[in-house]
Amino acid sequence: MTQRHWIMIATLGSAALMLGALGFQYLGGFHPCKLCYWQRYPHVIAVVIGAIALWMPNRLLIILGAASAAVTGVFGVYHAGVEWKWWQGPTTCTSSDITGMNTDALFDQIMSAPLTRCDDIVWQLAGLSMAGWNAVISFVLVACWLMALRRP
Template sequence: GIILAGALSAATTAVIGVYHAGVEQGIFEGPTSCTSSAIDNMSADDLLAQIMAAPLVRCDDIPWQLAGISMAGWNAIVSIVLCGLWLMALKRR
């Protein structure tokens, strides 16, 4: 029921948090819509077109950190803890 749904929701956000933190740290390559790519083989016109079409916020850039951990990292940590709490509640049931 609701306990299992809570555990699955927390696990889902934990996976997303780990992925996003990994993108920020350069462990994973992020989606091309919000990360920069190599510009070695681009013409000036292609580069200008990419710059003009670029989104305002990059997802591989860490805007700020708390205790050296990005908000995506904190999301992963808190979600893992919440998932554990939900699973403990499910086990007690």
């Protein structure tokens, strides 16, 4: 296989994982937690890098693509560890801008917001949660990026 094929596989892999995550969220009703979002950003970056690398391949872009896939894989391992109670996850959460809101509107916003804890496993297959599968597949994508690096 050529370098272009490996870049395409890695790029489409990250795109598929993003589409899967969005499908679980918007079609399946599985609301993401903070760590779920952390795992998404590197995939988006890998897709952008992959699109550019398909157009004008160079070693730096391929290395950045591999790094993006590795980062989301590490986040996946961290999140899976939090889910399995191997270590503690983040104790903070984020909220939207509340400037100018009265107390009733703020209370309504808080009460209607979906709550998903980082240490809850909301879906799993073959003993791995979504975070675990993200880690496994992301490390496979790292290997695809590295195969692209080895090809002329």
